[in-house]
Every structure is written in C-alpha cells, then in structure tokens.
Amino acid sequence: xxxxxxxxxxxxxxxxxxxxxxxxxxxxxxxxxxxxxxxxxxxxxxxxxxxxxxxxxxxxxxxxxxxxxxxxxxxxxxxxxxxxxxxxxxxxxxxxxxxxxxxxxxxxxxxxxxxxxxxxxxxxxxxxxxxxxxxxxxxxxxxxxxxxxxxxxxxxxxxxxxxxxxxxxxxxxxxxxxxxxxxxxxxxxxxxxxxxxxxxxxxxxxxxxxxxxxxxxxxxxxxxxxxxxxxxxxxxxxxxxxxxxxxxxxxxxxxxxxxxxxxxxxxxxxxxxxxxxxxxxxxxxxxxxxxxxxxxxxxxxxxxxxxxxxxxxxxxxxxxxxxxxxxxxxxxxxxxxxxxxxxxxxxxxxxxxxxxxxxxxxxxxxxxxxxxxxxxxxxxxxxxxxxxxxxxxxxxxxxxxxxxxxxxxxxxxxxxxxxxxxxxxxxxxxxxxxxxxxxxxxxxxxxxx
Amino acid sequence: xxxxxxxxxxxxxxxxxxxxxxxxxxxxxxxxxxxxxxxxxxxxxxxxxxxxxxxxxxxxxxxxxxxxxxxxxxxxxxxxxxxxxxxxxxxxxxxxxxxxxxxxxxxxxxxxxxxxxxxxxxxxxxxxxxxxxxxxxxxxxxxxxxxxxxxxxxxxxxxxxxxxxxxxxxxxxxxxxxxxxxxxxxxxxxxxxxxxxxxxxxxxxxxxxxxxxxxxxxxxxxxxxxxxxxxxxxxxxxxxxxxxxxxxxxxxxxxxxxxxxxxxxxxxxxxxxxxxxxxxxxxxxxxxxxxxxxxxxxxxxxxxxxxxxxxxxxxxxxxxxxxxxxxxxxxxxxxxxxxxxxxxxxxxxxxxxxxxxxxxxxxxxxxxxxxxxxxxxxxxxxxxxxxxxxxxxxxxxxxxxxxxxxxxxxxxxxxxxxxxxxxxxxxxxxxxxxxxxxxxx
Ligand SMILES: Cc1ncc(C[n+]2csc(CCOP(=O)(O)OP(=O)(O)O)c2C)c(N)n1
Ligand SMILES: [Mg+2]
Numbered sequence: 001x002x003x004x005x006x007x008x009x010x011x012x013x014x015x016x017x018x019x020x021x022x023x024x025x026x027x028x029x030x031x032x033x034x035x036x037x038x039x040x041x042x043x044x045x046x047x048x049x050x051x052x053x054x055x056x057x058x059x060x061x062x063x064x065x066x067x068x069x070x071x072x073x074x075x076x077x078x079x080x081x082x083x084x085x086x087x088x089x090x091x092x093x094x095x096x097x098x099x100x101x102x103x104x105x106x107x108x109x110x111x112x113x114x115x116x117x118x119x120x121x122x123x124x125x126x127x128x129x130x131x132x133x134x135x136x137x138x139x140x141x142x143x144x145x146x147x148x149x150x151x152x153x154x155x156x157x158x159x160x161x162x163x164x165x166x167x168x169x170x171x172x173x174x175x176x177x178x179x180x181x182x183x184x185x186x187x188x189x190x191x192x193x194x195x196x197x198x199x200x201x202x203x204x205x206x207x208x209x210x211x212x213x214x215x216x217x218x219x220x221x222x223x224x225x226x227x228x229x230x231x232x233x234x235x236x237x238x239x240x241x242x243x244x245x246x247x248x249x250x251x252x253x254x255x256x257x258x259x260x261x262x263x264x265x266x267x268x269x270x271x272x273x274x275x276x277x278x279x280x281x282x283x284x285x286x287x288x289x290x291x292x293x294x295x296x297x298x299x300x301x302x303x304x305x306x307x308x309x310x311x312x313x314x315x316x317x318x319x320x321x322x323x324x325x326x327x328x329x330x331x332x333x334x335x336x337x338x339x340x341x342x343x344x345x346x347x348x349x350x351x352x353x354x355x356x357x358x359x360x361x362x363x364x365x366x367x368x369x370x371x372x373x374x375x376x377x378x379x380x381x382x383x384x385x386x387x388x389x390x391x392x393x394x395x396x397x398x399x400x401x402x403x404x405x406x407x408x409x410x411x412x413x414x415x416x417x418x419x420x421x422x423x424x425x426x427x428x429x430x431x432x433x434x435x436x437x438x439x440x441x442x443x444x445x446x447x448x449x
Numbered sequence: 450x451x452x453x454x455x456x457x458x459x460x461x462x463x464x465x466x467x468x469x470x471x472x473x474x475x476x477x478x479x480x481x482x483x484x485x486x487x488x489x490x491x492x493x494x495x496x497x498x499x500x501x502x503x504x505x506x507x508x509x510x511x512x513x514x515x516x517x518x519x520x521x522x523x524x525x526x527x528x529x530x531x532x533x534x535x536x537x538x539x540x541x542x543x544x545x546x547x548x549x550x551x552x553x554x555x556x557x558x559x560x561x562x563x564x565x566x567x568x569x570x571x572x573x574x575x576x577x578x579x580x581x582x583x584x585x586x587x588x589x590x591x592x593x594x595x596x597x598x599x600x601x602x603x604x605x606x607x608x609x610x611x612x613x614x615x616x617x618x619x620x621x622x623x624x625x626x627x628x629x630x631x632x633x634x635x636x637x638x639x640x641x642x643x644x645x646x647x648x649x650x651x652x653x654x655x656x657x658x659x660x661x662x663x664x665x666x667x668x669x670x671x672x673x674x675x676x677x678x679x680x681x682x683x684x685x686x687x688x689x690x691x692x693x694x695x696x697x698x699x700x701x702x703x704x705x706x707x708x709x710x711x712x713x714x715x716x717x718x719x720x721x722x723x724x725x726x727x728x729x730x731x732x733x734x735x736x737x738x739x740x741x742x743x744x745x746x747x748x749x750x751x752x753x754x755x756x757x758x759x760x761x762x763x764x765x766x767x768x769x770x771x772x773x774x775x776x777x778x779x780x781x782x783x784x785x786x787x788x789x790x791x792x793x794x795x796x797x798x799x800x801x802x803x804x805x806x807x808x809x810x811x812x813x814x815x816x817x818x819x820x821x822x823x824x825x826x827x828x829x830x831x832x833x834x835x836x837x838x839x840x841x842x843x844x845x846x847x848x849x850x851x852x853x854x855x856x857x858x859x860x861x862x863x864x865x866x867x868x869x870x871x872x873x874x875x876x877x878x879x880x881x882x883x884x885x886x887x888x889x890x
Binding site for chain 1: 867879
C-alpha cells in the first residue's frame with residue numbers, strides 16, 4: 001500500500017489530472033486499494049441494478065400451504081426437518097395475534113385503551129422470523145413485532161399492563177403509549193416511536209456483541225418497516241454495520257404501506273433488498289406470507305451473520321391488511337375491496353395451518369383450532385380484565401428514571417416538591433381528586449414524598 | 450370577557466367608508482374585567498369555559514372581521530416578500546352585509562383554516578408547493594385534504610419518510626425560488642431535520658453574505674399535548690429553535706389566527722417554523738374570513754386588558770388560563786376557601802405571544818410595567834424554555850417595576866409521560882395557584 005503521505009500528495013498535486021493520468025493512477029495496485037476499483041471499462045457503463053431482473057422472493061409453500069414442487073431437495077429436506085414443536089408453536093403464536101388484535105383494537109374504539117396497532121397480515125413474517133432467533137438474541141424492533149415477544153413467552157399480563165398503563169407495566173411504567181413493549185429479560189429493547197432510530201443502534205449493539213464474553217453466539221436483530229428505510233438512520237445504520245461488522249440482521253417488513261404512502265411512492269428500484277449489495281451486505285428477499293420460507297431464510301441468515309460476524313439484510317414481502325393504527329382509516333386511501341381480495345388470496349396463518357394439516361401425521365385439525373381459539377381468547381380476556389381494573393403506577397413515577405442515580409437531580413427534586421405542595425393544597429378539589437385516585441397509592445402516596 | 454359591544458360599530462358608521470378602522474378602538478370598548486366581575490355576581494355562574502365554549506374564539510362574522518392587525522391581501526397573485534397594497538386594513542365597507550359587498554366569513558375548525566391558507570397560497574403563488582409524509586391523501590390531521598386534487602400532484606405530493614430529507618428538499622426548492630410549504634408529520638419527529646433547519650435553513654442567508662436565502666420556506670408541524678400522546682406525540686419543541694437565529698417560530702391559538710399567521714409565515718422573507726397545536730385542529734372553531742388575509746408576525750396580542758397581573762402564553766394553555774381566570778372569579782365550592790376574596794376581582798392582562806422567535810417584547814414590557822407582576826405559561830419543560838427567556842428579559846427591562854418574581858408554569862423537566870399528562874401539564878389549578886402566589890408575594 002502507498003504510504004499515506006504519498007497518497008495525499010498524489011491527490012494534492014493532481015486535482016485535475018488528465019484522463020490518461022487517472023488511468024495510470026488507477027492501474028497501480030496501491031492506488032486501487034485506496035479507491036477499490038476491480039475493473040475498468042472503456043466506455044461508460046450505467047447501471048441500475050446489481051441483479052438481473054428483480055431479486056426473487058424465497059418461497060416454499062403455495063397459497064394453499066402445499067410444498068411447491070420446484071423447491072430443490074436440499075431445501076425440501078430443510079422444510080421437513082423443522083421440528084414439530086417449532087411448527088406448532090409457530091402456528092399457535094401466529095393465530096394468537098389476530099385474536100388479541102381484534103380484542104384490543106375494538107377496546108380502543110370503546111375508549112378503554114388509548115391506542116393500538118395490529119399485526120394483521122404480517123403474522124407470518126414476524127413469527128416466522130422470531131422462531132429462527134435464539135431466545136437471547138438482541139431485538140431492536142419498530143412496533144409491529146409483538147409476535148416476537150409472544151414467541152419468547154412474554155407474559156400476556158405484562159402485555160396488557162403496558163397497553164393499560166397499569167402499575168404492573170414494567171416495560172414503560174405508564175410512560176409510553178400502548179404497544180411500546182420492552183423487556184430486558186426477553187432481550188427486546190423498548191419500542192421508541194421515532195422511526196428508524198433503532199437501525200444504527202442495532203449496528204452498535206452488534207459491534208458490542210463482538211467483545212461481550214459469553215455472547216459469541218448471539219446476534220442482533222433489527223426490525224423495521226419499508227417506510228422507515230427512507231430515514232437517514234437506515235443508511236447510517238447499514239453502512240456502519242457493514243463497515244464495522246458485528247453479527248446483525250436487518251429485517252425489513254415490506255407491507256406495502258407507510259400509513260397512506262404506498263411503497264411505490266416510498267422508493268424506486270428493486271425494493272429494499274436491492275440496497276443491500278450497495279452496502280456490501282449479503283441480502284435475501286423472502287415471501288413474508290410464507291412462514292416456513294421466512295423461518296428458513298432467517299435461520300440461514302442468522303448462521304451467516306454469526307459465523308461471519310457481519311450484517312445480513314432480509315426483505316420480507318407482505319401486506320398490511322389492517323389500518324395503520326387505531327388513529328387511521330385506510331379506506332381514505334385504498335379500497336377495502338383490494339384489501340379483502342388480498343386477505344382471501346393469501347393469509348400466512350391459513351398457509352401454515354393447511355401445511356400442518358396436510359403433513360403425513362397432521363399437526364393440526366379443526367378440533368385443535370376450535371379448542372385453541374377458545375383457550376387463547378379466554379386467556380386474553382382474563383388478563384385484559386385484570387389490567388383494566390388495575391391502578392396506574394404511582395404518580396412519583398412521572399419523575400423517576402429521567403436520570404440514573406439514587407437521588408433525583410436538583411430540578412426534578414424541586415419540581416417534585418412543588419407538585420407535592422400543590423397536591424396537598426388542591427388535591428381535594430373536584431378537578432384533581434378523581435385523577436389522583438387513579439394512581440397507585442393516590443394522594444396518600446404523594447404526601448409521603 | 451373579550452366580547453364586542455355594538456358601540457364600536459355605531460362609531461364606525463359615522464366614518465367615511467374608505468377610512469381604515471383601527472381595531473384597537475373596538476377592543477377598548479370591550480367590557481373591562483371589573484364590570485365583567487360585577488356582572489358575574491349578579492348572574493348565575495356559568496360553567497368553566499373550555500375550548501368549545503371559549504370566548505377567545507370568535508363566533509360571529511363581525512367579531513371575526515374585527516380581528517386586530519388583520520391585513521387583506523386582495524391581489525390576484527402574491528409572491529413571497531411582496532409588500533401588501535395600500536390601505537389593506539378593515540374598512541367600513543368590509544362590515545356591510547355580504548350581499549352589499551361586505552367580507553364573508555365561514556365556520557371553520559383549525560385544520561380547515563390551515564388548509565384554506567395553503568389553498569390560497571397554491572392558487573395565488575404559482576411557484577408554491579406543499580409536501581411531506583402522507584400529504585397527498587390529505588395528511589394524518591387532514592390539513593391538506595383535497596389540495597392534490599385541486600392543484601395536482603406535481604405541486605402537492607407525498608415524500609418518502611425522511612424528515613431530514615423533507616427539510617433539505619424544501620431548502621433546495623426555496624433556494625431555487627420556489628415557495629416551499631413542508632409538513633413534518635409531528636413536531637416530535639422534527640429532530641432528524643434539526644440539522645437542516647438549524648444549520649442550513651436558518652443560516653443560508655447569513656453564510657452567503659445575503660446572496661442566497663431560503664425565505665420562501667415554511668415548515669408546518671403539529672405539536673403539543675392531546676391527552677393520550679405520551680412521550681412522542683405530545684412534545685412542544687419550540688424552545689429548541691430559539692437559538693436558531695434566522696429562523697422564525699410561530700404558534701397559533703385558533704383558526705383565524707392560524708390562517709392569517711400561516712399566510713404571513715409563508716410570505717415572510719425568512720424560513721418559518723409554524724407549530725400547530727394539534728389539540729386545536731378540531732376543537733377550536735371560529736368564523737374565519739374566507740378571503741386572503743395575514744396577521745402580523747413578531748407581534749403579540751393582548752387578549753384581555755388588565756392592571757394587576759400579566760399572564761403571557763401561546764397556543765392551548767391560553768384556554769386553560771381562561772378557565773383558571775373564570776375559576777378565580779367564580780370558585781367552585783371545593784376550592785373557595787383557597788381563593789382569597791380580594792383576588793376574585795383581579796384585573797388580569799392576558800397576552801398571546803403568537804411568534805416565539807423573534808418575539809414581541811415591547812407588548813410584554815408595556816404590560817408588566819403597568820401591572821408589576823408576570824406569569825408565563827407553556828406546555829414545554831421549564832429549563833431553557835420560552836418562559837426562562839421571557840423572565841430574563843422582563844427582569845432586565847422591568848426590574849424596578851416588578852413586585853414579584855416572574856412565575857413560570859410549565860411542563861416539568863421530564864419527558865412527557867403518558868399516564869401522567871394531567872399532572873405534567875400546567876392546568877387550571879396550577880395556574881390559579883401561581884396567580885395567588887404571585888399576587889401574595
Ligand atoms: C421519525 C418519524 N417520522 C414519522 C413518524 C410517524 N409515523 C409513524 S408510523 C409511520 C409509517 C411507518 O411505515 P413503515 O415503516 O412502513 O411501517 P408499517 O407501519 O408499515 O409497519 C409514520 C410516518 C414517526 N413515528 N417517526
Ligand atoms: Mg410499511
């Protein structure tokens with residue numbers, strides 16, 4: 001390699017080098033390392049793709065859950081080698097999601113919770129991927145990935161506690177809107193609403209894993225929507241992951257929409273997958289409605305990420321069947337008929353169910369379906385009712401965790417004292433009394449501050 | 450409070466019809482707080498006002514047309530920076546019945562008024578464009594509804610989901626002479642654009658020796674609390690932009706204000722950050738003049754005159770203050786014992802700052818020199834907030850007149866916790882308490 005000073009002086013002295021000189025310079029191997037050209041052309045070559053045609057989506061099951069005849073033997077064997085208990089748990093977890101989503105989104109409409117987001121249509125992408133990770137792989141999610149937590153047996157009571165901002169909400173202590181789950185025990189970093197911020201954070205976490213004893217075989221998984229990939233943080237994060245390394249998987253849920261904005265107005269080019277090679281990142285596209293393909297692609301991606309201590313990009317193609325959130329009415333920008341036809345044509349839950357039912361020793365049946373649904377719905381309702389009746393965290397939690405350390409910092413200590421004075425003076429008033437009672441310990445707890 | 454009498458109109462009738470009418474003559478004829486209080490004693494106590502019943506909102510055409518500082522822009526075409534024609538203020542003819550050529554108003558909520566301002570801009574300024582995340586279908590708060598249909602998707606369009614991109618893109622448009630109205634979907638998500646706004650938009654003119662500027666750029670962004678927004682759908686980030694010299698920051702309180710201030714912001718030869726309190730989008734409804742008009746930037750408005758105490762605020766807390774003042778005069782039984790009798794007829798001067806940067810200190814100083822006492826109310830945190838800035842200026846300029854420290858009633862210095870909103874925001878009782886504390890000092 002050229003000594004640095006020489007390289008610099010070369011640059012300085014030849015800022016407007018003639019084409020010939022450029023060619024000479026490029027042909028020296030030392031310069032080539034500074035500017036990694038592998039080949040030259042003698043007429044300009046303009047490209048708009050790194051892959052002939054469109055990048056294919058990996059799929060093993062058809063819309064009816066049948067193993068496709070063209071799946072090569074190697075992958076057919078991999079499909080068949082998936083343990084029964086993984087398949088059944090995958091199905092049970094997927095099927096759980098719409099039950100919970102329906103109950104919680106209608107409870108939002110009744111004003112019992114303040115907000116909700118469903119996973120409708122993306123159950124296969126989220127649960128299929130979750131099943132491929134080790135339970136202690138670090139997850140940095142966007143928000144529509146509660147299926148990962150369910151896969152990791154995050155208690156339903158904790159979920160409901162978060163959604164209701166109850167005193168048992170360990171995830172956010174009542175501070176964040178519903179669905180902003182998090183659990184260090186489940187290696188699931190708390191959801192943050194600002195989009196894309198988790199992407200470079202995931203790159204950093206992966207770099208950290210490289211030097212964390214005992215975590216040699218773990219990786220980081222970063223989830224995001226296709227909309228979020230337009231944020232600057234996506235570029236920053238993937239580029240850093242690529243340059244600095246560390247076992248990481250960037251899993252893009254391409255569900256066709258970012259609120260009202262269709263993917264066609266989000267990016268041009270061959271989706272998000274096409275960007276991976278640009279960063280020098282190994283990339284795979286997968287049919288997100290085929291839970292088995294998602295699972296196998298993720299298992300393979302994870303292997304490569306951990307062995308290579310490097311990032312992998314996965315783009316899962318799916319469809320957001322539900323509204324963006326309870327604040328959204330998607331009929332304002334897409335036809336209900338289009339959504340219905342997708343629902344009918346292609347459901348990841350249906351595909352997996354059919355597959356399980358069609359196995360030589362069927363892993364699923366109508367009877368199981370009925371009993372499971374009843375049991376799941378009951379479990380949801382039990383925890384729902386418990387959480388709804390539970391008090392909010394103590395009012396003191398408003399000031400907690402702003403900073404670390406045993407004592408509150410000076411401004412907070414003063415402001416908490418001021419609120420205490422105010423509550424002692426006015427707490428009996430109609431304007432405050434009822435609201436104070438909602439918090440754990442109520443007004444009495446405040447008087448002990 | 451804040452209501453008109455017909456006296457002003459009578460006075461007006463005797464004026465030559467071409468003469469510009471000073472709106473202050475009308476507000477002077479409003480009942481003083483003292484006679485209002487007297488009325489209150491006699492009458493049945495009305496319920497504490499809310500945004501829905503606020504007398505800060507103008508429900509009649511006459512009231513709407515009397516909006517102080519209103520400047521008509523009747524030109525066919527209006528470009529950024531173009532000075533208004535002569536005598537554009539309210540004249541008697543404007544107040545004639547609509548059939549007789551008077552000015553029209555129509556009932557609008559705040560998002561419709563904002564939409565109206567953008568529609569006027571797109572119609573009268575052929576170089577103008579409106580864009581941002583989900584703007585095409587109408588925007589998540591409906592502010593751009595129908596604009597793409599009306600003006601085409603070349604001029605009203607969705608952008609990819611990137612705030613830094615949207616801000617930078619807007620700067621590029623403006624630097625090339627376009628009028629750019631960029632929507633940043635939530636003020637909570639303005640921070641990816643912080644660099645473009647603070648380092649680029651604000652400094653474009655200064656750093657190029659005045660050769661380039663992006664004065665035709667306006668950022669619109671919904672801000673502040675809604676009751677259930679938690680950390681990332683409730684923030685009031687205005688103070689972060691106070692140090693971005695070159696950038697103006699505006700927060701409207703109502704539909705009439707939003708329309709007039711937004712049109713002024715778009716046409717102002719400086720980049721403006723226009724923060725729209727999203728709780729007011731639907732809840733604040735007024736009769737809004739349908740024509741093209743502007744309201745002045747960097748000009749505070751005295752909403753109620755008074756002599757004992759000055760309260761300065763902007764955006765939604767103005768309505769909370771209105772409620773607190775009502776409680777002060779008509780305390781409910783549960784708090785009667787806490788409100789000293791002698792304060793119940795307190796004469797309070799209420800000021801809406803409207804433009805946060807660069808703000809109108811003269812109106813505040815004039816008021817505090819009269820009252821000797823001042824309280825600032827805002828939703829954003831206390832430390833380094835607009836209240837801190839105002840308190841410093843007021844003590845510097847009114848030091849010898851002050852009879853109490855300047856009070857700051859604000860959100861606490863914590864992130865905005867969902868379940869704690871009620872006790873995080875300055876509410877009626879906290880404002881009431883600070884009035885008492887400041888008066889008792
Ligand atoms: C920085 C930032 N900008 C805007 C928003 C508002 N917002 C919330 S979700 C969303 C769309 C995201 O779409 P996508 O990433 O595709 O995820 P999906 O909702 O489809 O799962 C937007 C614009 C936000 N949360 N953060
Ligand atoms: Mg999406």
